[in-house]
Amino acid sequence: MEAVFEEGGLDVILPSDDTWRDKCYYKLVEKQRALAERNEDEEDEDRIMFDQLMYEEEKPKLHEWNLINRPKQVICEALSDRIGKKPKRPSKPPITWTVSDIAKAGCLLCCPPKETSFEDEQEMRRVYSLIYDVFRYKYVLNQALGDVRFYQAFPNLLNAAPHVWLLLFDLYHRQFEGRIEADAVVARKLFPDIGLTLVENALWTKRVKLAAAVARLRIKHNALELAEMLPEHLRSEKVTEFSKTNPVTCWVNCYKVNDTQVLCKDIETTFNLKMVIDAKKLKQNTFVWDRHCPQIIGFHSSMRDRIAKSSFVKDHMLIVQDKSFCLGPATFHKLVVDLELTGSVIQSHVNSPRTTAYLATLLARNERIKRLMAFSAGHRKNEYERYFRDLGMTNVVIFSDRLIDTPPDASYMEEVVAVFATPPNSYSAVVDPVDLMYNKNRFVAVAETCPC
Structure with missing residues (x-):
C-alpha cells in the first residue's frame, strides 16, 4: 500500500519501488569497485616487498681473476645401457647368521x-x-x-x-x-x-x-x-631391542675367581672401562656392581659382543645371565644367611642350570651350608653334572628323581634345613626368550617347541 499524508507527513518507500532498487544497486557496485581497487593496491605492495626480499642480496662483483665454474656436462648414456639397467629390488633385512x-x-x-x-x-x-x-x-x-x-x-x-x-x-x-x-x-x-x-x-x-x-x-x-x-x-622385535638397550649382566664364579678386586682391575685393563658406584651412571666406558643381587656385574649393552667373546666368559670366571633369573636365588640366600641355618639345602627343580649354579656360588661363601641338592634333572643328569664340573663347582649334587618321589627316611635328607621351590612355569613374564633358551641350557626350550 502507498499512503499519502498531509504536508509534513512521512512518505513510505516499499521494496518494490524501482527507483529505490536502482539506487541501492549502484551503491553496491561502487562499494565493490572500491574494494577491488584496494585489494589490487595491497597485492602490488606485497609483490614489491617480495621482490625486494628476493633481490635484496646483490650478486658478487666479478673480476678478471675470479674463477667461474663451468656447468657440469650431462653425459648421455647409450640407449642399450639404459635399457639394460633394471630397478633395484627392495632390500631384505640383513642376514646376521652364517x-x-x-x-x-x-x-x-x-x-x-x-x-x-x-x-x-x-x-x-x-x-x-x-x-x-x-x-x-x-x-x-x-x-x-x-x-x-x-x-x-x-x-x-x-x-x-x-x-x-x-x-x-x-x-x-x-x-x-x-x-x-x-x-x-x-x-x-x-x-x-x-x-x-x-x-x-x-x-x-x-x-x-x-x-x-x-x-x-x-x-x-x-x-x-x-x-x-x-x-x-x-x-x-623385542629380542633385538632388548639386546640393544638392556645392560649385560654377569655373575662372578667364586670357584674360578678368588679376589674380586683383581678381577675388576683385569676388566678395567682388558676393556678399558672404569667402575662406577651408581647404576644410573652406567655408560659405554663403565661397569657397576649390582645393588640387589650379590656378585653380579653390569655392563653397558654395547659391550655384549666383547663380553661374550672374552676370556672371562670362556674360562667361566664370568657367567652371562640376565638379572631376572638371579633374583630368586639371591632372595633365598639372604634368608638362609639371616636365619643362620646350618646344614644342606634343596632345590626342587633344575629349570635353569645357570640359575642353580648362581645359587651354588652364593652358598659356597656360607660356611654353614654344606651342599646344594637339586632334583628333577631326569635324563639330563649327566649333562648337568658335566656343566657344573666345567664351572669347577663341588658343592652341588644332582638327582634325576623328583623330590616328591624321594623317601623321607633317605640319609641325605637328614641335614636339610631349607628348600628352594622352583616348580616348572610358563615363563610368560620373560622379556628375552633367547636368554631363556640358553639359560635353560642349550636344547630344552627348543625341544619343547619341536613337534616330536
Whole structure:
C-alpha cells in the first residue's frame, strides 16, 4: 500500500519501488569497485616487498681473476645401457647368521635335539636368535608352503617341518638366490650329517613358486615386509631391542675367581672401562656392581659382543645371565644367611642350570651350608653334572628323581634345613626368550617347541 499524508507527513518507500532498487544497486557496485581497487593496491605492495626480499642480496662483483665454474656436462648414456639397467629390488633385512649357525640350529631342531657346542656366548645367542625368528615366522612360512603344495610333493619331509622352516627362512632372506661359492662349500660339508641337504634341495626345486607365493601373500595382506603379516604379539622385535638397550649382566664364579678386586682391575685393563658406584651412571666406558643381587656385574649393552667373546666368559670366571633369573636365588640366600641355618639345602627343580649354579656360588661363601641338592634333572643328569664340573663347582649334587618321589627316611635328607621351590612355569613374564633358551641350557626350550 502507498499512503499519502498531509504536508509534513512521512512518505513510505516499499521494496518494490524501482527507483529505490536502482539506487541501492549502484551503491553496491561502487562499494565493490572500491574494494577491488584496494585489494589490487595491497597485492602490488606485497609483490614489491617480495621482490625486494628476493633481490635484496646483490650478486658478487666479478673480476678478471675470479674463477667461474663451468656447468657440469650431462653425459648421455647409450640407449642399450639404459635399457639394460633394471630397478633395484627392495632390500631384505640383513642376514646376521652364517652357514655354520644354520647347521647348529639344525642340530637343535632335530627330534630329539643333537648335542652341539658353541665357540662363545655370542655364537650361542646368534643361533638361538635365528631359531626364535624361525618359529616367529612359521605361520607365514607354512602359508607359502601350503600354497605350493610342498608337503604333497615331498611327503617324507613332513616330519622335518622345523628344518623346512629354517631353510625357507634363510632362502627368503637370500631373495631366493643361490649361496655364494664359499658358503656353498661349507653347506655341502655340514648339512648331510644333520639331514639338511635333502630339505635344501627340495626347497630349491620349488624356489620360483615359493617366491611367487610369498609375493601373493604380501599383496593379499598389503604388506611391504613379512613382519607386517605376523600376529600383533609377534611383530615386536623385542629380542633385538632388548639386546640393544638392556645392560649385560654377569655373575662372578667364586670357584674360578678368588679376589674380586683383581678381577675388576683385569676388566678395567682388558676393556678399558672404569667402575662406577651408581647404576644410573652406567655408560659405554663403565661397569657397576649390582645393588640387589650379590656378585653380579653390569655392563653397558654395547659391550655384549666383547663380553661374550672374552676370556672371562670362556674360562667361566664370568657367567652371562640376565638379572631376572638371579633374583630368586639371591632372595633365598639372604634368608638362609639371616636365619643362620646350618646344614644342606634343596632345590626342587633344575629349570635353569645357570640359575642353580648362581645359587651354588652364593652358598659356597656360607660356611654353614654344606651342599646344594637339586632334583628333577631326569635324563639330563649327566649333562648337568658335566656343566657344573666345567664351572669347577663341588658343592652341588644332582638327582634325576623328583623330590616328591624321594623317601623321607633317605640319609641325605637328614641335614636339610631349607628348600628352594622352583616348580616348572610358563615363563610368560620373560622379556628375552633367547636368554631363556640358553639359560635353560642349550636344547630344552627348543625341544619343547619341536613337534616330536
